[in-house]
Amino acid sequence: MPARILVAEDDLKQAELIRRYLEREGHLTVVVHDGRAAIDEARRRSPDLLVLDVMMPKVDGLDVCRVLRADGEVPIIMLTARSTEDDLLLGLDLGADDYLTKPYNPRELVARVRTVLRRTRSRAEGQVYRVGELEIDPIRHEVRLAGRLVEVTPAEFKILACLAASPGRAFSRQQLLEHAFGFDHYVFDRTIDVHVMNLRKKIEPSPGTPAYLKTVYGVGYKLADATTVVASDAP
Amino acid sequence: MPARILVAEDDLKQAELIRRYLEREGHLTVVVHDGRAAIDEARRRSPDLLVLDVMMPKVDGLDVCRVLRADGEVPIIMLTARSTEDDLLLGLDLGADDYLTKPYNPRELVARVRTVLRRTRSRAEGQVYRVGELEIDPIRHEVRLAGRLVEVTPAEFKILACLAASPGRAFSRQQLLEHAFGFDHYVFDRTIDVHVMNLRKKIEPSPGTPAYLKTVYGVGYKLADATTVVASDAP
């Protein structure tokens, strides 16, 4: 499973070393050299993982961590030269998923990366997604509406789970095909429409004016998030 | 030994902090933010441990404790802001296995978790899995249906035990092969079908419409859990 990893490290040689090791593992990396850029790139790309040096120009690694933690949940591995327990705890408190103290063995980093990725991935599969009265449980492979079980087909489930993982986010049909069925799935993307229609028949109180599965004209589909569902109750 | 831990804490930051610390220990966590969800998830997943904040919206932590204690024996660690002896005693009376008063050191929590798990695991060794009238006893290597011994083959037993360890969870055929027979077991995964069919003949009242060994179309199989068995009695 290749991951998209953002590396923030001001020492060019170190950065290059890290990049090499990660790419040898098959990951896709983007490298930046200061805290400001780290924040920008992390926001723009939402990578699967951020490898973050603590001491960096412009914005300190700890601050990067704080900022990013405030607006999302990118997994973060911190690299720190200092090794006092206080710093360590501070890093974890700020939301780092793991940390390494310099000097470290690059292969150690690769191992930690693997661990954190496995953790965050299994976490994503373990959570039950809830939107309004709708529940999607990937472990049990069940969909419930107001507690009542709803029968859905495999394709419908995949699409719904993909949408539910990021409520409110609009997906193009192509993205849904890729995320839900895998990259090398050569099908006409209007197929998604049919599955969405069938889903609506099953989970929407009135399929004509969907409360959950929203159409984003010219783009694709999205699952209404809590805000939207509530808002539509009292417009 | 990684454990599956349910964390119920309404403060998002606190919850995230706890999750991180527990996952760094190698545990699998699922996080919920209110008492209602805590009860639902605890029932659905039967986690190895519940970390439970006392003050929570919808349903109070103490009530969650009371409810769960009534229908099972999930180990519980309570987190409480109040520190009067009354609350403490109340918590323990209600069946918490341990408690921590805020503010607490996260590492203290990790230590308590370790202790409680050690304690409950020795208690849980040789646990008999029960689903409806079905009992699977890994120690005695026996399967009983309504108290009557059912003869099953080794392969059938492994599959059934694997399913019974996580009732309600859907397993792919590949997962069943791996979990039940080991990783380097290169067999055609449809073999699982044959074993399931033979199991059904032995334990299902009417193998045509199975009550225990459910097919998850396009995915694999699952063992119905209490919820599902009850639900199918009164649709």
Next chain:
DNA sequence: CGGAGCGGTGAAGAACCTGTGAAGGAGCCG
């Protein structure tokens, strides 16, 4: 207001999935 493009929908064949009987073969035990 009109046109171009986009999404909704029903139908139908293709593709896929599971249940099941049968058969070959491995391992075990007397």
Next chain:
DNA sequence: CGGCTCCTTCACAGGTTCTTCACCGCTCCG
């Protein structure tokens, strides 16, 4: 060695689901 149980594979049937296509109504925008 013979007989037994068990595991695995295979092939086919029957049912379910996926995909495509064609057509229509709707939306957006000039």
